Amino acid sequence: SLTLVHLPRIPYVLHISPYTDPSAAFVKDFWEIMVGCRPVLPGEHTSSEAANEICTGNETLMNSQDVFFNVTQLRVSYNVYTAVYAIAHALHQLPCLNISEIQPKEVRNKVTAHLQKVNFTNQFGDNVFFDENGNPPASYDIINWQLRDGQVQHVTLGHFASAANGDYKLSIQDEDIVWRTGKMVPSSVCSNVCPVGTRKAQIKGKPTCCFDCIPCADGTIANSTGRPTCIKSMYATLKQTYTINIIWSSLSLATMMVFIQYRETPVVKASNSELSCFLLFSLFLCFLCPLTFIGRPTVWTCMLRHTAFGVTFAFCISCVLGKTIVVVTAFKASFPGSKVAGKFGPTQQRIIVGSCTFIQIVICILWLKLNPPFPDMVFRYSNKKIVLECNTGSETAFYVVLGYIGILAIICLVLAFLARKLPNNFNEAKFITFSMLIFCAVWITFIPAYVSSPGKFTVAVETFAILSSAFGLLICIFAPKCYIILIRPEKNTKKHVTAKNLSKRI
Structure with missing residues (x-):
């Protein structure tokens, strides 16, 4: 916010009165608004239909509590105050001239030229100057809106000011900040950062800062927070x-x-x-x-x-x-x-x-x-x-x-x-034939x-061929034997192995 300075009251405004200067413009209306009564000047007749009561003549603006006279919360007015003093300093630097002998445009140009060279310190301790672009120094108050006794007050917590050499100064009283959540600093985001192992999924119809966090699919990872996509793991x-x-x-x-x-x-x-x-x-x-x-x-x-x-x-x-x-x-x-x-x-x-x-x-x-x-x-x-x-x-x-x-x-x-076609009670040639068919097909x-x-797919193809062909050999040749050895041990006899062969010979 603009800098807040407690400007002194202007004595002229405090001494305005319709009785001292009856012909002044707007004074009578101003008096009725500020004081709340209608002044009766000499030669005027009172009317019973008047909205405000008749003033007694003892009213004054010196002790008025109207917000118009409260200059403690004026921020823009301080800039006006500073501008008036800057122009005054520029006019003070002008040589003595006969104003009637020069044109208004020439006066404006001379004042502007001296205004850019102004450099002074006002009564509030602020340095007033203009840079090469004609801009005044940046000076802002950092305010915090706080609810006190049912009323919102603007509490100044810090200040930012720039100097003529380009430096700046920033001061903030962190301990005096009152957040919506109290003393705990709130998170000013629509969605929290997605953790490791998840990716961002945009929510339709909402800003880009609003998203859901979806776990990565099997075989993919997100090894850092806030990842938009998951990568192949x-x-x-x-x-x-x-x-x-x-x-x-x-x-x-x-x-x-x-x-x-x-x-x-x-x-x-x-x-x-x-x-x-x-x-x-x-x-x-x-x-x-x-x-x-x-x-x-x-x-x-x-x-x-x-x-x-x-x-x-x-x-x-x-x-x-x-x-x-x-x-x-x-x-x-x-x-x-x-x-x-x-x-x-x-x-x-x-x-x-x-x-x-x-x-x-x-x-x-x-x-x-x-x-x-x-x-x-x-x-x-x-x-x-x-x-x-x-x-x-x-x-x-x-x-x-x-x-x-x-x-x-x-x-x-x-x-x-x-x-x-050998005797097939235990004909290993059949198993070998089938395993070789699988091997050759692969x-x-x-x-x-x-x-x-x-590229990398050649590695996948070769790996698949190696594993599938080796697995085909293992299953086709040894699975029937393991079945007999472990599950059907009653067939693991010499009589059963040679039974078909003997029957064919007979």
Whole structure:
């Protein structure tokens, strides 16, 4: 608010009287309003219809309590008071001139020129001056509307004033402020700031400062207050991926422990316990491969993610190939005079698994030696985003790794398909055939999806292919065996395993 100064009363106004100057304009009307009676001047006749009573002649304005004479709450009037004194100082600085000899416009220009140079201190201690733009110094009172004794009063709590050198001074008495809520400072907002984990939702038909706070959806976060949107959470994705990997890898380890515990039972012996344990261990490693696809790409993670995937899956399919060959040779050995089973014992099975895996290791070593994968910043997907991804280095090497795994899978599928009509009380070839069909279907659809997926989606496609194909192998090959071992142990007998075969021979 404008500065409040207690101006002194003007003596001339206090001595106004219709009796001393009857001809003065408006004095009689002013007297009737201030005093409340009608003065009767000499020569006037009173009228009985007059609204106000007749003055006695002893009335005065010296002790009047009318608001007109209350100059303690005048703010604009102080500016008028200061302006009058500023013009007076400007006139005082003018040289002695004969006013009658100059034009009014010239007088105005001279007064204005000296008015801009005025600089004095008035009787209230305020410095009066004008800046280069002709503006007076800023001087404001900071007032607080307070309800006292049923009346609203303007209580001055501070002051703001500027100086000629550009400095300013601000003083506020915080302890004297009375808020609507009492001494507690109120919150001057329509809606409170949305906390962490929520986003702002604009309320239709209300100002932009009015909004609701809505919790972020699953998989998104708002890691600061007042967020307008939620962002995709890498931590949520990491948590989900870690959870899936831990569950499935633990499932493969649990299955392997079951096979080790029941290794002397007919079902485990019939499915070749050694190759089954190798296969379960390789599936355990396959479930851990997606962990290398998580997080910011580095040199080591880029080299590890593709090579680890290639070697572990080559090891896995090699074990499946060994089991398939065992099934086929077992069928051939059922013919009289056949010596195939003796030519493909445990040693030959280990050689098959080791040699097939070793070929993939050699391919990966050559890949890492000649043109290894590396972290790369890609701009081609968007001109507003930089996508961090692993460049395969050599696309040819990557597809050679996939092609080798595909060749092993196709061989397993063909051999298992040929042996599908073996005696089926415990025909593992059927399970292998179905698992290889799932495996091949996943990786055949992977190639076009991988090529057409930009940026971070290639990682999601490859991770999905790894997990789904490994899970297909685990469920199709080992779920029926675990069902018999754990739930139907009465079928885990040599008689039940060979029953169909014996009936066919009879």
